[in-house]
């Protein structure tokens with residue numbers, strides 16, 4: 001059985017495709033999964049709770065309060081219990097509620113409490129699916145790290161033909177199994193990831209920083225965790241966040257703090273990805289009090305920071321892999337190769353600020369990977385989440 005003892009929440013919403021959820025439930029259970037069905041009010045108009053509870057072997061959950069007085073269904077416990085949540089079929093309404101945190105039913109509150117990966121299989125009429133509102137909400141869910149199972153094209157319940165049919169249960173099952181199988185690749189492995197900028201204090205109200213958003217580093221941390229790894233994510237000040245299982249976020253501010261945390265944890269790791277845009281210089285001294293405006297120029301003396309990647313490169317054993325980044329504006333390949341050697345990286349991920357869609361603050365990236373054996377591979381422009389998959393796949397291929 002390929003889903004032995006896997007704990008899955010199956011969220012069912014009010015769509016004609018709810019009948020397909022019955023087949024899906026059966027397939028999941030046949031593969032050994034323990035499935036808890038959470039259904040919306042509208043979902044119950046399409047299939048009966050009795051069928052679902054008979055197939056899952058558990059009472060289904062729909063309301064905040066159970067049939068007996070004083071029983072409260074805890075969405076928090078449920079969200080923490082699951083290894084995976086699957087919303088199939090997902091209507092435009094539920095997708096909108098999930099994207100905007102409208103927690104007025106058990107399914108959405110469970111979703112908001114879930115720490116596991118969430119898969120969403122939309123089902124609706126073609127025009128509803130194509131509407132910018134639905135597309136926008138799906139994009140938001142993707143940005144949260146949820147996986148959208150694209151609907152197929154074909155005959156719809158409305159009689160129209162087009163894109164909006166929920167993916168077939170057999171295919172959804174394979175996607176779920178594939179997820180758990182991929183996950184096994186990095187089980188019992190720990191990786192250190194640095195992300196975001198560092199802030200170097202000038203005085204209590206000012207700092208030297210940079211434009212790094214942390215998106216690339218957080219996506220790599222989430223992809224490593226999705227493949228079963230434990231991740232120590234040493235993050236500079238960013239507005240992105242992650243609540244994925246297996247990721248321990250250590251927040252730091254300066255390059256020096258990031259250095260200390262990395263050196264402290266690297267020994268227990270199978271490898272590290274140095275994704276942070278670490279400041280190269282820091283003020284020689286930070287003022288205790290705010291420097292007042294004056295008419296004279298302010299000469300700020302800066303000193304170099306410690307090179308975290310180079311320190312880990314020195315400390316690294318044969319069993320550990322080290323991945324670096326290079327953001328270049330000129331002589332990209334030559335500069336990246338120099339850094340690869342100098343810092344003893346196993347491979348370096350090069351992004352050029354000259355490439356459209358690559359670099360700071362954007363959701364996409366266009367990378368070239370150069371490894372220590374001089375293999376060079378260029379990738380097309382992709383979302384940072386997809387780029388993270390390419391980077392983690394390369395890491396897996398190099399693991400001893």
Ligand code: CTP
Nearest residue numbers: 274275276278305306307308309324325326327
């Ligand atoms: N890096 C680091 N610690 C630093 C500076 C850089 O760990 N103090 C890491 C980055 O996370 C990245 C790699 O080293 O993985 C290359 O960073 P980059 O800023 O491109 O290189 P530098 O060595 O700082 O060289 P320069 O800025 O002069 O190009």
